[in-house]
Amino acid sequence: MAVLLSAPAITLPKWKSKELLKTVPDIEVNIIRSGNDALALLKRVRQGYKPKKLEFTLVGIDKAKLGSEIYFGGIWKRMYNVPLEDELGTFEYAWHCPGCGKPILVPLDEGDDKSELVPAPWDTFADVPMVSAQELEIARRQGELLPNGLPKGIKIKWKRHSKLPKFCEHSFPLTGVDATREGKEENPDRICGERLWRPAIHSLGESRNRSRVNISQVLKRLKGYFALYICDEAHMCKSEDSGRGDAFAQMVKSAKRTLMLTGTITNGKSTSIKELLWRTDPRSLLEAGVDYQTGSVEWASRFGKLEQVIKEEGGDEGVITRRNKRSVQTKEAPGIAPQLTAQFLLHKSAFLELPDLGLPLVELKEYPVFLDMDEGHGEHYTKFHNTLHEACKKASGASGTPGAWSKFNPATLMYSARPDQEMIVRLGQSAYTAPALGDGSMLHAKERWLVETVQSELSEGRRCIIFNQFTGSYNMNERVEEILQRMGVRCKILNEPNTELRTQRLAEYEAEEYPVIICAMKLVEVGLDMMYWPTIIYNQLSYEVSTVRQSSRRAWRIGQDRECRVYYPIYNRSQQMKQFMHIMSARGHALMVEGRLDKSELASFSIDSQSSLARDLASCFAGADVAKAWTTLAAKEMAGIEMIAEANFKDVLSERMQRLADETLKLCGIDPAQWHQERSKKPIIKEIGETRTIDLMNDLLIRQEVQAETSATTRILSNNVINLEEEIRILTFAELIVDEPRKILKKQIPTHENQLMWDFG
Ligand SMILES: [Zn+2]
Structure with missing residues (x-):
């Protein structure tokens, strides 16, 4: 059976090695990389090629859409x-x-x-x-x-x-x-x-590009060769007249059935699903009175929400009359009619969330680490912090210097992280400074902790990501890189500005086996998979709680089998501590919105409040209660998700996969117990070795018959088989016997049952 799978080109190697070859036994996976690959497949299929086993053909949706320019x-x-x-x-x-x-x-x-x-x-x-x-x-x-x-x-x-x-x-x-x-x-x-x-x-100058075969158009001509077409990230193909949408439409035609996978089926607007439906199930739309001429506005008026934007431009014309120009514009607003879901989606969709699958995740541990500054650093920091605090308070209060406070956080946070750099803050006419301590050759307390922690993680065979907030001209990434390299740790800064190339960079770093990645947490906020580095260290934090929350989950995803650790090293009696408490409070509020936390519980996590800004730094000292509050909050966030310790994880996961497979069998109307029994007792006859020798002998017989007649056409044929004869002469009779295909009884390993194929991307 042949299956076609399209996905963003960048994910194809992952699909091949991590998803397909790992989960489905005894399959063949081919990647179509060019139009010629597609044409070769078309030729083979037209010559009568049929796959012997389950065969996956992978194609990048971005590649499939490319064709020659049309003239x-x-x-x-x-x-x-x-x-x-x-x-x-x-x-x-x-x-x-x-x-x-x-x-x-x-x-x-x-x-x-x-x-x-x-x-x-x-x-x-x-x-x-x-x-x-x-x-x-x-x-x-x-x-x-x-x-x-x-x-x-x-x-x-x-x-x-x-x-x-x-x-x-x-x-x-x-x-x-x-x-x-x-x-x-x-x-x-x-x-x-x-x-x-x-x-x-x-060559006629009609196009700057050499002509190229459109892969999706070739695949379309394989009509029905594929039993199934799987389209990963189907929402990317939703547009009516994009190349991707067209490639999708062609590939749908190449298979008997289509399975679309997506994490975001709509963007909230009804039209975002229109073309996907039209291309995969036009009949249901035709029955509902929708056809290819139905425009977006008409569709949205039936299945979505429209809004009219009326622009009025008032203008005085003359003294007496006053005329308003009105322009009305109709556009679609977010909103989807329940009818759309009921009529076209529900009966052919499967909605899945992690708990639905009954699959656990490996354990995630969060560790807040509270450190004290070195003696000299602490004194200078406290002095600088308090002076600047007073000055900002005065500047913003009395004279109303706008943005006075905006300099406070970066200055204090940076001086706590880089005491080897002088800090100067100008407010109006005055400047507030903190001296540079040392030349950077000595590590301060948190840097020592960082190096030790990284080394200890590496010694456990784990890999780390280190997040910073102040990158760019603050050079935080470069400083971390330098101190780690000084200790002989191989590390790499991720600073690819292009979001699409970023995934590629990470894949390269993974291929080059960099044990440590350093980057700004903002860069990896969404979507990136960093499973290769299961330890996350926040060398700096951010006031944006969503950035912190999302970046902390980059390694903890389905498919991860290493324990995940998140470290938050924080300097006591510093702005870092206040920032940490702010994040804890904001995280509490976010969890309340998400319904994971009661309002009554919120107070215990909101140690930070408006008044704490004015409070003395001495109060910014974390006792055991802060650490405990943080871990309690983390537990609330993960409530409902089953976590298993790394040591048992693989066993539990395979047992759960088995259970899930049994459920699937039940849904298919098969009794799992009986099925397993049958598969375990029935030996399967498997032929080992190709039957090439026999084929040659047959060919020889045919040749003799052919040579008996001597018409013009058979003469050509007999010329072709001369080589065959030479090949056969090399084999003696004894060798022919040895080469005969052996029938071997082999017990089939029941691996098929616990297989699952899913995209959790
Ligand atoms: Zn004509």
């Missing part, structure tokens, strides 16, 4: 039999069919099928100003007229929309033998049928 094949020339338009000698030009040479006919009123047909004028197909008769004349004289009647070097752009004709529909009355053939009454004329569009040709 209009019509010829721009003078119309025959049309007299001169005027005395100046200008002629009537029109687009002509490249096949029959007749003018291409289009409706006079575009879009009206019943209107009169006229020869296609310039702007039916061309989207640039018309070439003048003069330009054409010059080109003709210089011999620079292209085969399509346009001057060489012209920059042409073609119109592209679905209403433009695709074939020449010129009809010819039947003549000669054709006129007397049978059935001509029903089909009296011959239609030209020439294609009007073709791939652009690079």
Whole structure:
């Protein structure tokens, strides 16, 4: 059985090695990387190739959509039999069919099928100003007229929309033998049928790109070869006229069934699902009275929500009258009618959340670590912190210097992290400074902790991510890199600004086995999979609690089998501590919104309050209660998710997968117990070794028969089998016996039962 799977190209290696080969036994996985790969498959299938086992064909959706540029094949020339338009000698030009040479006919009123047909004028197909008769004349004289009647070097752009004709529909009355053939009454004329569009040709300068085969178009021609088409991240194909949407539509046609996987089926608007439905299940839409002409607004008026934006521009015109200009614009608002879900989605969707699967996650542990500053650092820090605090308070209160406080957090947070750098803060006329302590060659307390912790994690065979907040010109990433490298730790800074390339960078770092990655937590806030590095260390935090929460989950995902650890090293009696308490309070509020925490419980996590800003630094000291409050909060967040210690995780997971597989069997109407029993007792005869020798002998027999006759065609055949004969002569009779396929009794290992294929991305 053959299965086609499309996914973002970047995830294909992961699909192959981590999902398919790991979970489905005895399969073949091929990745289509180019149009030629696709064509090779098409050729094989047309020659009668059928997969022997379960065969997955993977294709990147971004690759599948690429094709040659489309070029209009019509010829721009003078119309025959049309007299001169005027005395100046200008002629009537029109687009002509490249096949029959007749003018291409289009409706006079575009879009009206019943209107009169006229020869296609310039702007039916061309989207640039018309070439003048003069330009054409010059080109003709210089011999620079292209085969399509346009001057060489012209920059042409073609119109592209679905209403433009695709074939020449010129009809010819039947003549000669054709006129007397049978059935001509029903089909009296011959239609030209020439294609009007073709791939652009690079060598003629029609395209800057070399021509390329559109993979999805090739796959479409495999009609029904694939039993199933799996489209990962299906929401990416939702657009009506994107290349991806088109590639998706073609690949749907290549398979008998389609399975779409997505984590975000809609973006909240009803139109985001329209094209996916139209391309996969047009029948249900047609039955509901929706067809290909149904526009977005009509769709949204039935299944979504529309809003009218009325713009009024008031303007005085004259003294007495006052006129308002009104413009009304209709656009779609977020909202999906329950009818849409009920009618088109519910009966063919499976909604899955982690607890539904009954699958556990490996243990996640959060460790707040409270450290004291070194003696000199602590003194200077306290002095700087308190002075600056007073100054900011004064500046923002009395004189109202705007943004006075905005400098406070970065300055204090940075001085606690980099005491080797002098800190200067200017407020109005005054400057507040903290001295540089040492030249950076000595590590301060938190840096020593960081190096020790990283080394200890590495010694356990674990890998780490270190998050910073103040990167860029603050150089926090570079400092961490430097102190780790000094201790002989291999590490890499992730600072790829391009979100799409970032995943690629991470994959490269994983391939190069970097044990430590350093980056700004903002960079990995969403979507990235960093499972390779199961320990996360917050060298710095952020006031944005959602950033902290999301970045802390980058390693803890389905598929992770190493225990996940998150460390929050915090300096006591510093702004870091206040920031930590702020995050704890905000996290509590977020959990309350999510319904994981009661309002009554909230107070115990909100140690930070407005008043604490004014409080003395001495109170910013974490006792055991703060650490306890933090871990309690973490537990509340994870409530409902089953966590298993790393040591037992693999066993428990495989047992759960088994249970899930049994549930699946039940849903398929199979009794799992009976099924297992049958599979364990029934030995399966498996042939080892190809039956090539036997085939050769058969070929030999056929050859002898063929040689008996000597017609022109068989002579060619016999030439072909000469080589075969030579090959056979190398084998002795004894060898032939040895090479005979052996039938071996082999007990099948019942691996199929606990298999699951799912995308949790
Ligand atoms: Zn034609």
